[in-house]
Amino acid sequence: MSDTATTAQTRPAPSQDSPGGRRSFVAFVSEVASEDVLRSGLVDLVANPQVRQGGIRAAIRAFEKEESPRTLLVDVSASNDPIAELDALAGVCAPDTKVLVVGERTDIDFYREITRHLGADEYVAKPLTRDKVATLLGPYLAGDAPDVAGTRGGRVVCVCGVRGGVGGTTVAVNLAQHVADTTRSHVAVLDLHLRGGHVAMMSGVKPASALRHALENPQVVDGLFLERVSVSSAERVRVFAADEPFDADPRPTPDGVAKVIELLRQRFNVIIVDMPIPPSLADRQALAVARQTLLVFTPDMASLRDVERAKKMASTLTGAGRTLLVLNRSNMPGALKSTIINEALSAKPDVVIPDMPKQISRAGNLGRAALNDSAALRRALAPLTQEVSGIRQRKGGGIFARFFSK
Structure with a gap:
C-alpha cells in the first residue's frame, strides 16, 4: 500500500463559481431523493451548488438561454430516448462543460455508448448515494480525474461511537448482518477495541487468537493467517476481534492495521471497522482508506459536544462528504428534542434509529443481531445499508448491477 493511502489527505477547497459569473456546478434531477443526496453530498465540494428539479429536457431548455456550467449533472431516468437527448444537450452546452449522467439503466452497452461515443464524462446508476457523489463526482468538481485504482477492493466503513455507551458496536454488528442479508455481500467486521471490545460477544462468537499479533507484526500477515484469526458469526459474515486482558499493552502499528485492511479488502465486499474514539495513530489508517465514517451519537448534550469534534477529525482523515451522522436511541427517556x-x-x-432497550439488551445477552427480532431496526438500517453498499436491497439483479455500484 502506498504512503499516500495511509496518511491523512489534504482536502481541496470547495469548487467556486467563476468571477465572471459562470457557475461551477448545476444539477437537474427528477426526484426528491436524489436532490436530497446531492445537496448533502456536495456541501463540502461545491461552494454554491444549484440543484434543480427536472431531468435532461429541463437542462436542454435552460441552456438554450443561459451559459452552461463548468460541471453539469443530468438525470436521464425519465427519458424515452436518452441517447438523442444527450446529443441535443451537447448542442447547447459549451465544449468544455463536463457532463455527468445519472439514470436507472445498468447495462454495459449503455454506459459505453454515452461515455465513449457521446462524450459524457461519467455515468452513475441509481440509487444515488453520498459515497457515489464523493467518489465518482467529487474529483470532477475538484478538476481531477477519479482515482479508479483507489476505489478497487472492498469498501471500508468505519463505525465510531463518539463516546462510550452510545451504541457504536450495536450499529456495527447489526449493520454488518443487514448488509450481508439484503445485498448478499461478504462482510468482515474488524473490532479495533483490542481490550474490552464487544463485537464478538454481541455476535455470539469467541474471538480467535492472534489478531493482536497480526496488528503488531504485519510481516507475518497473509491470507491464510487472517483466516485463522477470524470466526464466522453468520452466513457471509466473519468477525475479526481480540479479547486482551485489561492489564495487557497491545501496540498495533500503522503498517499492521494497513496490512490487515488491505488483505480484507481483497476478500470481502464490505469491511466494517468498529473504531475507538479518539483513534490511535495506527487506528487512523482505517479512517484514511474508509469510504464512509459513521459517527454514532445519542440525543444528549455530551454526545452533541463530542460529535462535532469527531466529525472534524473524521472529515480531515476520510474526506469531504464521507461522514454520516447516526442518531441512536432518538426517543430515549430524557432525550433532547429534534429541533x-x-x-x-x-x-x-x-440516519435516525429509535430507542429499543428491550430488543437490544435481549439480543446482546443472546449473542445475536437485534435486527433478527426487530422490524423497526431493519427499517432504520435500510437507508444506511444502501448508502454503505452502494446498491439497492437485493431483489434479483446481476453482475451489471454490481458493476455500476462500485
Missing part, C-alpha cells in the same frame, strides 16, 4: 439537535448540528442526522 435542538438539528440546530446544534446545523443539519439533520443522516
Whole structure:
C-alpha cells in the first residue's frame, strides 16, 4: 500500500463559481431523493451548488438561454430516448462543460455508448448515494480525474461511537448482518477495541487468537493467517476481534492495521471497522482508506459536544462528504428534542434509529443481531445499508448491477 493511502489527505477547497459569473456546478434531477443526496453530498465540494428539479429536457431548455456550467449533472431516468437527448444537450452546452449522467439503466452497452461515443464524462446508476457523489463526482468538481485504482477492493466503513455507551458496536454488528442479508455481500467486521471490545460477544462468537499479533507484526500477515484469526458469526459474515486482558499493552502499528485492511479488502465486499474514539495513530489508517465514517451519537448534550469534534477529525482523515451522522436511541427517556439537535448540528442526522432497550439488551445477552427480532431496526438500517453498499436491497439483479455500484 502506498504512503499516500495511509496518511491523512489534504482536502481541496470547495469548487467556486467563476468571477465572471459562470457557475461551477448545476444539477437537474427528477426526484426528491436524489436532490436530497446531492445537496448533502456536495456541501463540502461545491461552494454554491444549484440543484434543480427536472431531468435532461429541463437542462436542454435552460441552456438554450443561459451559459452552461463548468460541471453539469443530468438525470436521464425519465427519458424515452436518452441517447438523442444527450446529443441535443451537447448542442447547447459549451465544449468544455463536463457532463455527468445519472439514470436507472445498468447495462454495459449503455454506459459505453454515452461515455465513449457521446462524450459524457461519467455515468452513475441509481440509487444515488453520498459515497457515489464523493467518489465518482467529487474529483470532477475538484478538476481531477477519479482515482479508479483507489476505489478497487472492498469498501471500508468505519463505525465510531463518539463516546462510550452510545451504541457504536450495536450499529456495527447489526449493520454488518443487514448488509450481508439484503445485498448478499461478504462482510468482515474488524473490532479495533483490542481490550474490552464487544463485537464478538454481541455476535455470539469467541474471538480467535492472534489478531493482536497480526496488528503488531504485519510481516507475518497473509491470507491464510487472517483466516485463522477470524470466526464466522453468520452466513457471509466473519468477525475479526481480540479479547486482551485489561492489564495487557497491545501496540498495533500503522503498517499492521494497513496490512490487515488491505488483505480484507481483497476478500470481502464490505469491511466494517468498529473504531475507538479518539483513534490511535495506527487506528487512523482505517479512517484514511474508509469510504464512509459513521459517527454514532445519542440525543444528549455530551454526545452533541463530542460529535462535532469527531466529525472534524473524521472529515480531515476520510474526506469531504464521507461522514454520516447516526442518531441512536432518538426517543430515549430524557432525550433532547429534534429541533435542538438539528440546530446544534446545523443539519439533520443522516440516519435516525429509535430507542429499543428491550430488543437490544435481549439480543446482546443472546449473542445475536437485534435486527433478527426487530422490524423497526431493519427499517432504520435500510437507508444506511444502501448508502454503505452502494446498491439497492437485493431483489434479483446481476453482475451489471454490481458493476455500476462500485
